[in-house]
Amino acid sequence: MDATSRLCMRTEMELERSCPVLREYGSEQSLLSRPDGSSTFVQGDTSILAGVYGPAEVKVSKEIYDRATVEVLIQPKMGLPSVRERAREQCVRETCEAALLLTLHPRSSLTVILQVVHDDGSLLSCCLNAACMALMDAGLPMSRLFCSVTCAISKEGQIITDPTARQEKESRALLTFAIDSNERNVLMSSTTGSFSVQELQQCIAISQKASEQIFQFYRDSVKRRYSKMQ
């Protein structure tokens, strides 16, 4: 209902090496009137608008008798969706299926539509965070929340959290993780480039630490929203 934003002071936090640095991020819920749930999520200059419809009617060909069918569509800012968007859609869909309680609504469909408003790096992370906020806004039953953090490994081996598009281009590996809220497990990972096992473990640890901030941000957003309801 209201826009909220959290600033990470980059210079001060960089002094503490153990604390991962995320760009400024914000979110707003219930801003579209037609979807059952909607949200926008902004990380730095990357912005995603998400809408959730459902549980709604499902075609017989897509029907599953004991679970709901989840469909995810990612619309890029320019052009038509291509194979890259299809791969991202699969990551988002499987993460949502892991978090939602689909057995409560069998033979129905849930549709998540993600519109890319601007892409300045960490696009898949922003998509997952926007989808999670939209599912919460729609009031769908979920067993846990999830959030996503992207790490880039530069050519010198330095790990950058929440990279910008320029940092992504200059890096030699890019890793995106979806973390769940109960035990901070990794629900989904998507990687490009080459990296070692130690670097992967470091990135997972850094992502789990950064996810604490995002889960606290979720909680603060929902608190602020429900404090206005009488």
Place this chain on the structure above:
Amino acid sequence: MDSSVHTSLLERIGDVVLPGDLLFSFSPPEAGDANPKADRLICGPGLRRSGAEIRVCRAGVLKHKQPNMYWVNCQQRRYVPAKGESVIGIVTAKSGDVFKVDVGGSEQASLSYLAFEGATKRNRPNVQVGDLVFGQFTIANKDMEPELVCIDSCGRANGMGVFGGDGLLFKVSLGLVRRLLAPQSDLVSDLEKMFPCEMVVGMNGRVWVKARTVQHTLILSNLLEACENMSTAQRHTLFRRVADGGI
């Protein structure tokens, strides 16, 4: 399980909870429990039992009703049919002896022609496609098609049936519907003080209003939609301005 469970839960009443939050975990009751009913806990909507744990599955505010009912109040727009709830439906199809009614859920409800007051094989109700019906769910679970009736268990209509000439049907959120239907709600009484009106509120978020003139009907519907995001003081201020003719 003992009363300390309720004590720890009551401390969190009014808190905002998120999916995945653990409310508490309990050990199974021992065989020698003297008063098992006092230890019983009812999970309302938004809570879920997972083995020995009670977890939240919707984001919202935790609520409590004496003696042992807990639920999560959450803002929602999509309706999921539940047994015993009264809804406003739109007749979409008529196939033989059964009408198909759109209630805003994931599939349409069915309504038999014998589910009206005084209906028999020879005395059929006059229901056309596009009519509005106010009915109650008798069957509404996730594995079966929901079924509506327009009579209560004694066979009386009790306000249910086909309705809707000369009114306006619009959609509001489910949270506002629950506030309208609350017994101590002053929203409806404030509205009725301004204009005499007829109002049907369905738990699926549909509201039908009818007032003396079309202008009054439109004012009522706009006021109802606006009340969703207002506090009580703001609402009283707006109602006073409308009553004075300032808007």
